[in-house]
Amino acid sequence: MNITHFVENLNRGGLERMVIDLVKEQHRQGHKVQVVCLFERGALAWELDALGIPVSACDKRRGFDLRALGRARQLLASHYTEVLHTHNAVAHYQAVLASAGMGIRQVVNTRHGMGAQRKPGRREWLFRRALGATDAVVAVCEAARFDAVQRGIAPAGKTCVVPNGIVLDGFDVASDAMHERLTRLIRVPTGTRIIGSVGRLNWAKDQAGLIRAFRIVRHARPDTALVLVGDGELRETLRACAFDEGVAGCVYFLGDRDDVRELLQGFDLFALSSVTEGYSMALLEACAAGLPIVATDVGGNAEIVRDDATGRLVPPCDPPALANAILELLHASHRASRLGLAARAWVETNGSLQAMAARYGQLYFGDLETVP
Template sequence: MSTTAASLDIAHVVENLERGGLERMVIDLALAQRAAGHRPRVACLFAPGALADELRSQGVEVFACHKTAGLDLGAVRRLRAWLGAAPGTVVHTHNANAHYHSVAASFGTPVSRLLNTRHGMGAAQPRSRGEWLYRRSMWRTDVVAAVCEAARARFADQGVRPRARLLAVPNGIRVETFAAANAERRAALRNVLGLAPGTRIIGTVGRLNPVKDQATLLQAFARVHAEAADTALVLVGDGALRAELQALAGASGAGEAVHFLGDRGDVRQLLQGFDVFALSSRSEGYSMALLEACASGLPIVATDVGGNREIVADDRNGLIVPAADATALATALLGLLRDPARAQRLGTVGRDWALREASVQAMAARYEALYRGASG
């Protein structure tokens, strides 16, 4: 990202800063922008969320609109006043709800440019009221950035047409903060979980919800564990399905080898203790969890959805399997566990790729060019 051009006032708008891939991307991007001499700030439509203090501690303002359910004109007025505090601000919104509220709030403010990033594969119901409002907001939107090429193509099909361009800008992560998985960390994680020495750990990170489809992963792991008893499954993340998934694990016959760690702030360290990373999602955009697994040098098994193939090249840094197919997922996992040399080779290729291509600095440079009016 440029450090010689004039600095920019950048206003990010999100729903909140709870733990998640979108929120992690916004925080990392804002901090990279501040380090480059720009003046980023973040507004949350609702409450600030668990990660807000991470930004505040680094001198980045976090403002909460405290929006209530339904139409809340008071929240729009509060957002308008906040956006207008710095003339010439570039407004960068994240996902549809934050975007059309920001478009409404931008009237009468000295906003210089308005960009939106869509962080998934698009709405399950493209004819919903929220998506209608989002498409209507395109007349005042300069650029929409999808996070992968697969998502960009889908948005084009759904009629998302900003004034300048619809393009793909891949997410980036702070790759320099991730160390490769190693024997010492694996031994430490086994010790914390009370596992026998030599236990191979299959790990996953993500919210416990239907889209991530940890149910299929649990079914696959039961088959893996039946053939390889020296294995354990670790799920990092929390969500509405936790009790249901715990019950499913208990009924699978492999429940004693399944560990639910909940919402954690030490994901980087946990990744270093895994042997294999699994992502069983039914839908993904450009998965931050997969980027982090690559940066940690882990061989990956991921489902063939969304932008996963843009991160995981089949049989180069991982394996791609059909979604919702427990048999295929189990077969791929067993294949990597039975061939550790191959697994290590895939992990090394993934880490090398992440260090070259997946940095937050590369992402920030792409966005800065768009903020300054580049066509992409």
């Protein structure tokens, strides 16, 4: 098939990682795939460039940009697009507008989160207006699908769930050797217990809550360090938070990294403190690394982390509860190891890229009824 993925950009993030991995898999299967970016190409576009997969930018300006729409339309037409797969609301209604009257066989939209705007705004109004030309709206978890239907964002008859998947080939579990490498990187003693988290430094991930929880952990376990992988607008605010909590010397901000898999293999425990979440790619990768996980019970997290089976779930915005769960697993190493092994087994069965690509393949052929 001739497939066009339409995104805002390919900068670093969970949505973008999922799109790139899916595009690579579809390319491997023999489909003709391109990515059209509404704004800039983004920092990760080079991964597709290396495979000869076209990544184009429309360079949209603020407001209604007829030139960008024309560029998008030209790219869709020159690719002889049969399947238009858009990602999130803005990219969707812009792509639908650009493709009006082109007769594209199948238009699929994936909503990658829970939808941060609780009150319907302009974006959701425009998204709903574009649903007449949309064949399927995909949520990445059942919680997100239910929420979208309940809020009137998408009709139940057009919605389905396709959980995110990750590349598992070559994804090794945590090891002493990688732990030692990470302790050298952050310059802490070899025996330091490392609590790690991966994600954009923004309000949704609530790393401030994690830092406050870590203060409690550090008081009980002075042999611990907190590693935050990712960057974002709250970097300096979070540095100040660590200083205010008295843990600035043992919280390490590693920024955006290309070696996240290797870093995960050096953690002792993975913590996710989000206040809202769709279907977390970071959680899937933590499962693949066989890490014990403590995550907040929001969005699709409970569809990945089953409490006391593949990890621990705690309420959001509750640093003491988060700290207590982390301390429990640090103190009970056998239990933590059991949870990590169960998480790895779960992701091998349920969280692979191939499983996700197969479900999207069904949708591309219009087989909505067989997709959950």
